[in-house]
Structures are given as C-alpha cells and as structure tokens.
Amino acid sequence: MIEVSGERTRAGQRFRRTFAVVSVFMATILGVTGTAHAGIVSWSDGYESNPFGTWERGIQGGDGHSWVDIGMGVARNGSHNNGWLFADHGWSAMRTPKSLSSFPSNRSNCAAAIYADPVGGGAQVGLEIWDPNGWRRIASNVVWIDDAAGYKLVPLFNLNLNGIATVYLQPIYGNNGGPAKYVRLDDAIIQCSY
Numbered sequence: 001m002i003e004v005s006g007e008r009t010r011a012g013q014r015f016r017r018t019f020a021v022v023s024v025f026m027a028t029i030l031g032v033t034g035t036a037h038a039g040i041v042s043w044s045d046g047y048e049s050n051p052f053g054t055w056e057r058g059i060q061g062g063d064g065h066s067w068v069d070i071g072m073g074v075a076r077n078g079s080h081n082n083g084w085l086f087a088d089h090g091w092s093a094m095r096t097p098k099s100l101s102s103f104p105s106n107r108s109n110c111a112a113a114i115y116a117d118p119v120g121g122g123a124q125v126g127l128e129i130w131d132p133n134g135w136r137r138i139a140s141n142v143v144w145i146d147d148a149a150g151y152k153l154v155p156l157f158n159l160n161l162n163g164i165a166t167v168y169l170q171p172i173y174g175n176n177g178g179p180a181k182y183v184r185l186d187d188a189i190i191q192c193s194y
Contacts, residue, residue: 039193039194040191040192040193040194041102041103041104041191041192041194042189042190042191042192043098043102043189043190043191044187044188044189044190045096045187045188045189046075046076046077046080046081046186046187046188047068047075047080047081047082047083047185047186048080048081051068051070051081051083052068054096055068055083055094055095055096056094056095056096056097057094059092059093059094059095059170060087060090060091060092060093061090061091061092062087062088062089062090062091063086063087063088063089063090064085064086064087064090064091064092064093064173064174065085065086065087065092066083066084066085066086066092066093066094067083067084067086068081068082068083068084069081069082069083069084069184074184075184075186076115076117076151076184076186076187077186077187082184082185082186083171083184083185083186084182084183084184084185085171085172085173085182085183085185086173086180086181086182086183087173087174087175087180087181088175088177088179088180088181089175089176089177090174090175091172091173091174091175092172092173092174093128093170093171093172093173094170094171094185095130095168095169095170096168096169096170096188097132097166097167097168098166098167098168098169098190099165099166100161100164100165100166100167101165103161103192104192104194106162106194107159107160107161107162107164107192107194108160108161108162109158109160109192109193109194110159110160110161110190110191110192110193111155111156111157111158111159111190111191111192112127112129112139112155112156112159112169112188112189112190112191113127113153113154113155113156113188113189114127114153114154114169114171114185114186114187114188114189115151115152115153115154115185115186115187116145116151116152116154116171116173116183116184116185117145117147117149117150117151117152117183117184117185117186118145118146118147118181118182118183118184119147119181119182119183119184120147120179120180120181120182121147121179121181122144122145122146122147123144123145123147123173123175123181123183124142124143124144124145124173124174125142125143125145125154125171125172125173125183126140126141126142126143126154126171126172126173127140127141127154127155127156127169127170127171127172128140128156128169128170128171128172129156129159129161129167129168129169129170129190130167130168130170131164131166131167131168132166132167132168133164133165138159138161138164138167139156139158139159140156141154141155141156141157151184151186151187154171159192161192167190169188169190171183171185171188
C-alpha cells in the first residue's frame with residue numbers, strides 16, 4: 001500500500017511538472033512572456049482520466065486505426081496512458097471535444113499542441129482544430145518527427161477561437177505503404193491568453 005501511495009505521489013508530481021513545462025512553453029508560444037496580458041486559461045488531457053470516454057476513435061480511412069494504451073510504459077510520462085494512431089495504406093485520427101465556456105470571451109490569442117512519437121521510422125504527424133458547427137477545420141499543422149527523437153511537440157499557433165462554443169482537438173496521421181507505423185500521442189493542451 002505504501003508503494004501505491006508513493007507511485008500516486010510520483011505520478012502527481014510528474015503531471016504537475018509536465019503541466020508546468022507545457023504551460024511555460026505555451027506561454028512562450030502565445031507571446032505572453034513579458035507582455036501586459038492578464039492571464040492564461042488552459043485545458044489539458046494526458047489520456048489519464050477515462051480516455052475511452054474522452055477521445056473519439058474510429059475516424060479513419062483505408063487500414064487506419066486508433067486506440068489507447070493503458071499503463072503500457074510507452075507514454076510520454078512513464079507508465080501512464082497514451083493514445084496512438086496506426087496506418088499502412090490509409091489514415092487515422094482521434095479527437096476530443098473541449099467546451100470553451102470556461103475560457104475568456106476574447107479568445108483571439110490561443111494555441112494548441114499535442115506530443116507525438118512515431119514508432120518504426122519517422123513520420124509526418126498533424127494536429128487540427130475543428131468547429132463542430134458545420135465541421136469546419138479552423139487550423140492545422142503537420143510536422144516531421146524522427147522516430148529516434150522520442151515524443152515531440154506538434155503545435156498550432158495563432159488560433160482565433162472567438163465566437164466558437166466548442167472545439168475538437170484532432171491529431172491525425174496518414175501513410176501510403178512505406179512502412180506501416182504507429183504514432184503514439186500524449187499531453188494535449190489548448191491555451192488562450194487574455
């Protein structure tokens with residue numbers, strides 16, 4: 001029982017350190033360091049709390065597939081949970097909704113990011129933000145990640161989310177047969193400065 005309690009304490013400390021690092025990084029992305037902004041509002045998800053209820057899967061084409069690892073030891077933060085996308089001849093994505101009702105009314109200075117780690121060779125990994133009202137893609141970014149690099153940030157900058165009640169954060173990966181790859185996902189975040 002002591003080990004379990006100690007593990008929970010270490011897990012909580014890792015999450016707080018990770019959140020602080022991501023928050024500082026995102027503050028730099030948003031340009032709030034050294035400016036007169038009043039604050040930052042953020043949401044984050046590390047696949048830790050009910051990932052099967054939070055992340056929608058089955059968004060795919062061809063042989064694409066997505067799922068969640070529970071305690072497999074391949075997450076960005078130790079042995080906790082992570083998501084993953086797979087494709088050989090196709091594409092896959094997963095998405096999660098975020099209500100912006102707790103964010104400030106002026107959401108013109110926002111950013112989003114997720115960490116991705118390709119397995120079995122480098123890969124182009126994308127991140128998209130969608131407005132479910134008409135399923136309009138607000139923004140997207142695709143980055144190349146070398147598989148030897150470990151988890152790397154896939155960011156979206158300069159998001160204007162004014163007038164949008166809910167957004168979907170959606171990592172996406174596609175492949176056309178060279179070779180089949182998994183892309184692990186962890187530590188998603190959306191932040192707005194006001």
